[in-house]
Amino acid sequence: MRARGITIAIGIAAIGAVLAGCSGTGGSGGGSDADSGLDGKGPITFVQGKDNSNVIRPLIDKWNKDHPDEKVTFKEQTDKADQQHDDLVQHFQAKDSNYDVVDVDVVWTGEFAAKGWLQPLKGDFEMDNSKLLESTVKSGTYNGTQYSAPRASDGGILYYRKDLVQKAPATWDELLKDCDIAKAKGIGCYAGQFAQYEGLTVNAAEAINTDGGAIVGDDGKTVTVDSPEAKAGLSRLVDAFKGGQIPAEAITYQEEQGRQAFEAGKLMFLRNWPYVYSLAKTDGESTVKDTFGIAPLPGVEEGKPGASSLGGHNAAISVYSKHKATAFEFLKFLQSEETQRFFVTQGSLAPVVASLYDDADLNAQLPYLSTLKTSIENAVPRPVSPFYPAITKAVQDNSYAALKGDKTVDEALKDMASAIQTASAG
Structure with missing residues (x-):
């Protein structure tokens, strides 16, 4: 994570949003926003912090080549996680439909889900988590419901x-x-x-x-x-x-x-x-x-x-997106074994697919994998x-x-x- 993982020198607006949410009714996933746009297909925007490892742009180019009618635009934020967080808060509060898929630090899922800003990943949007590290799935789950899809784990x-x-x-x-x-x-x-x-x-x-x-x-x-x-x-x-x-x-x-x-x-x-x-x-x-x-x-x-500290980033669908069907397919693309292998080989990002840590070719190429596995196995989530x-x-x-x-x-x-x-x- 690097704060990548990582920051939150929280701004006044963000704290106000959290405190206001204490008395709100968000998080049920049953509101009209969560029920709309479920079949929508078309162009979407993926919002993430600075792509220091240059792995997101090549992946989006690959997606766009295969999905000319459902192209993804990359909205690159700063490399400071507190600013990333506050930017997401501001656009969620404005019900901005242009922030379709957002990169969520593992510690933000509970906050955003409680406010009703993230699309529940259940029903037609249920993810296949059978190949993933259990700890990464838990990082995207709040009150028993999954709200964000693991795409990169992290351990110090x-x-x-x-x-x-x-x-x-x-x-x-x-x-x-x-x-x-x-x-x-x-x-x-x-x-x-x-x-x-x-x-x-x-x-x-x-x-x-x-x-x-x-x-x-x-x-x-x-x-x-x-x-x-x-x-x-x-x-x-x-x-x-x-x-x-x-x-x-x-x-x-x-x-x-x-x-x-x-x-x-x-x-x-x-x-x-x-x-x-x-x-x-x-x-x-x-x-x-x-x-x-x-x-x-x-x-x-x-x-x-x-x-x-268990780090990492998940991808979540905004409840305000109008093209949630495309957004859901993009989440699965980010979580695919091919994408996960690209993340780890090109950017040293910790994969969420468990089998990759035992892949002989990857371990020969990336000798830190066993160390990283030890780190993640001994990791403790932040609150x-x-x-x-x-x-x-x-x-x-x-x-x-x-x-x-x-x-x-x-x-x-x-x-x-x-x-x-x-x-x-x-």
Whole structure:
């Protein structure tokens, strides 16, 4: 995900929309908007964030060649997920029929479905999920109904300089010890995504979950973040900033800044998403093409990998689309094995078709697949809740304050819990 995965430094308009939705009746899927345009065929628009890996345009060209009367237009958003989110909210609120198929970060499904903006994938629109990873299907399901079709999964992995360390650190303590090597080389040791956006929620959640904590309970409402386990997890990041193991400039890093620093040889370890693999191997300016390796995220004890945040993106049909029959066929096209194979070979995107992780040819071509599978198998979803924008804002604001030293870890977790409680009670 890169926040691709990823962001949500939530705008005022988006929060207002969520709070207004608390008293709404959305999510039933039974309104007139969801019942209209079901047989409609014709041109549609696919809305997605910046296509950094250049996989969407070739796929759309292929679709358009085969469907001259049902062509897809690509509406490319920015590469910042908070802006992507707010753009979708604004067009949903305007009941814009031109946003036919939209790319949905896995953490947005609950919010958008609860507002009644996504077409339920049931009845004539029921997807065949038999070949998919179960966790990806769950990411598109809200209140027992599927609303978005998995098209790319994601799990955090550790990129490391195999020319500087003999093996990847399996635990956080091992990583910290290796930081002496980075210091001697005059480069940064470790970075993730620590700017104040959705990526920080991902990194904070991974630290908390790895130590056995949780932000909220399974109901998406009960606050559980003010716990000893959560304190231990967030403290690891805060202490690493204080100790210099995480360089000070990493407080500004989103996915791309971290990738660029790693490719420039300025970092020994980087937590990021799989998309970095192909770019680090092929970018003309990458200085680590032949000197980096990949591994699962480090845990707190040997033999137990760290808990990645489950990332990924799904495709959903807007209830306001007038050509839903075409939109549904496009969803199936995105989920086909041929498309999934293209996603993984051309863009390092994690496939949602389970069998591809065991494909011998793919594993020979893409040696990170087994690592990615481990990451996804140990991944923990971020809170599934209609209040997710408010939850992630609470996590971002307070984790950022703790990393900068403006709050103690105890203060940050207490304020985080209070903000989530207020949002859930609303």
